[in-house]
Amino acid sequence: QVPARAFRVGCDNMLQGLARSLRCLGVDARMLGNGDDHRRAAEVARQEGRIILTSGQPFHKLRAQVGAGRCLSVDCSLKAQQQAKAVLKHFNVRVTHADIFSRCQACNCDQYLKVSRDMMKQLMWLSSHQEGPRSSGDKTTLSQEVQEPGPAPEAAPGGCTYDRPCRWLQAADLRAETPDMLTNGTRLQLAGVPVGVLRTPGLRHFYCCTRCGKVFWDGSHLDRVATHFRDVLESAPSPREPSPA
Numbered sequence: 060q061v062p063a064r065a066f067r068v069g070c071d072n073m074l075q076g077l078a079r080s081l082r083c084l085g086v087d088a089r090m091l092g093n094g095d096d097h098r099r100a101a102e103v104a105r106q107e108g109r110i111i112l113t114s115g116q117p118f119h120k121l122r123a124q125v126g127a128g129r130c131l132s133v134d135c136s137l138k139a140q141q142q143a144k145a146v147l148k149h150f151n152v153r154v155t156h157a158d159i160f161s162r163c164q165a166c167n168c169d170q171y172l173k174v175s176r177d178m179m180k181q182l183m184w185l186s187s188h189q190e191g192p193r194s195s196g197d198k199t200t201l202s203q204e205v206q207e208p209g210p211a212p213e214a215a216p217g218g219c220t221y222d223r224p225c226r227w228l229q230a231a232d233l234r235a236e237t238p239d240m241l242t243n244g245t246r247l248q249l250a251g252v253p254v255g256v257l258r259t260p261g262l263r264h265f266y267c268c269t270r271c272g273k274v275f276w277d278g279s280h281l282d283r284v285a286t287h288f289r290d291v292l293e294s295a296p297s298p299r300e301p302s303p304a
């Protein structure tokens with residue numbers, strides 16, 4: 060069996076949905092360049108140790124380049140999630156609860172920064188107020204007080220929370236003059252966070268992708284993925300740890 064996080068694939072153009080589905084499950088899924096250059100795609104896949112997922116005519120060309128065991132033809136008439144299941148089964152890939160959302164669906168990056176609910180509230184406020192040409196000297200800074208843990212977290216409604224192993228976002232990770240931009244130049248996609256989410260009971264933190272800035276949070280979306288893929292998820296260890304006292 061191959062652990063999901065060690066499984067690397069290159070998806071052909073027509074399989075974008077599949078790539079997103081696989082990333083949801085922690086698989087390193089890269090899109091293979093565009094167009095007809097199959098030789099180049101095969102070269103990239105070989106260099107990076109990726110299995111090629113493709114369909115139709117390109118399959119024959121790519122298989123000729125990389126060999127039968129390194130290339131799979133995916134049924135394009137299936138939905139992305141069905142395709143993902145077929146791929147996982149074919150290559151005997153093991154997926155655990157910890158793998159869910161361990162990669163950004165949008166860009167395949169696996170480096171997140173964790174943001175507390177209060178910090179997120181403040182970031183959203185700052186970014187919605189930075190448009191106006193404020194006079195100089197009125198620098199927006201992150202106050203310290205919001206970093207306090209606040210009231211004890213309630214249990215999430217679905218009971219489905221995952222504490223991913225990543226570090227907390229700190230004020231030093233953000234550019235002083237643009238509070239919604241990481242120092243690496245990635246702008247956090249705060250507009251994608253509905254204000255109502257901030258009031259979700261039990262929601263403790265958000266995860267920001269350090270490459271594309273997409274913001275994720277635990278909740279119904281995550282539960283949905285876990286439900287869709289429950290037959291491929293390894294059932295053994297519960298993701299919920301007993302809270303210490």
Ligand SMILES: [Zn+2]
Nearest residue numbers: 163166268271
């Ligand atoms: Zn991303």
